Amino acid sequence: MLELRSITAGYARNAPVVRDVSLTVAPGESVGLLGPSGCGKSTLARVAALLHRPDAGTLLLDGEPVRRWRHHAPREKRTAFGVVFQQARLSADPRLPLTDLIAEPLRATGRGAEVPGRIAELAPVVGLTPDLLTRRPHEVSDGQLQRACLARALVLRPRMLVCDEMTAMLDASTAAALVAAVEDYRAATGAALLAVGHDRTLLRRWCDRTVQWDSLT
Numbered sequence: 152m153l154e155l156r157s158i159t160a161g162y163a164r165n166a167p168v169v170r171d172v173s174l175t176v177a178p179g180e181s182v183g184l185l186g187p188s189g190c191g192k193s194t195l196a197r198v199a200a201l202l203h204r205p206d207a208g209t210l211l212l213d214g215e216p217v218r219r220w221r222h223h224a225p226r227e228k229r230t231a232f233g234v235v236f237q238q239a240r241l242s243a244d245p246r247l248p249l250t251d252l253i254a255e256p257l258r259a260t261g262r263g264a265e266v267p268g269r270i271a272e273l274a275p276v277v278g279l280t281p282d283l284l285t286r287r288p289h290e291v292s293d294g295q296l297q298r299a300c301l302a303r304a305l306v307l308r309p310r311m312l313v314c315d316e317m318t319a320m321l322d323a324s325t326a327a328a329l330v331a332a333v334e335d336y337r338a339a340t341g342a343a344l345l346a347v348g349h350d351r352t353l354l355r356r357w358c359d360r361t362v363q364w365d366s367l368t
């Protein structure tokens with residue numbers, strides 16, 4: 152259970168971009184967050200995934216208040232989240248072959264021994280063939296790179312996925328494949344989802360419920 156209570160957050164003192172916003176995602180639930188460009192959806196998604204410290208408000212994870220964010224957050228809380236951003240190229244180290252990109256969270260948490268097994272499991276789930284796994288980000292398409300970013304988000308088996316405009320840059324068939332991969336993962340694990348976007352039709356089809364940004368305050 153993820154509860155955001157009266158969250159205020161931003162990038163400069165006295166100029167919050169998210170003001171007094173509350174949102175709950177129940178265990179296993181999928182929630183679509185809709186709102187106009189620039190309203191603060193990504194900022195709230197980053198707070199929810201413990202990547203951005205709010206200026207005020209409370210975040211409860213399974214009833215426990217989170218007090219530390221980013222690398223200061225306890226590992227078991229940080230690794231509860233898998234996050235996929237809109238712009239795969241900004242979130243991928245250009246030096247890493249896709250296989251190492253996907254493996255990053257395992258290596259960072261001292262679980263390097265699991266890399267071969269998890270790559271073998273995840274590559275077909277996200278639709279990456281072995282020839283793609285050895286290529287670097289500049290040698291693959293945006294859609295192929297986003298497939299790798301989704302695999303990276305799943306590699307630690309998170310109980311909560313945060314997908315921030317995951318499909319916005321992709322063609323319809325790649326978008327459908329990635330949504331299906333997320334849903335298969337959720338069906339198998341019971342993970343919850345917070346999906347952020349502007350595409351009302353997609354989010355309504357994808358999620359148990361959608362919430363409009365204006366209704367959160």
Ligand SMILES: Nc1ncnc2c1ncn2[C@@H]1O[C@H](COP(=O)(O)OP(=O)(O)OP(=O)(O)O)[C@@H](O)[C@H]1O
Nearest residue numbers: 162168186187188189190191192193194195316349
């Ligand atoms: N790193 C940053 N530094 C300063 N301001 C930022 C930063 N990131 C976002 N902002 C500003 O915060 C506001 C909210 O941005 P955010 O990305 O959260 O909105 P959004 O609803 O996700 O928009 P979009 O749908 O266009 O992605 C915007 O006015 C944006 O310019």
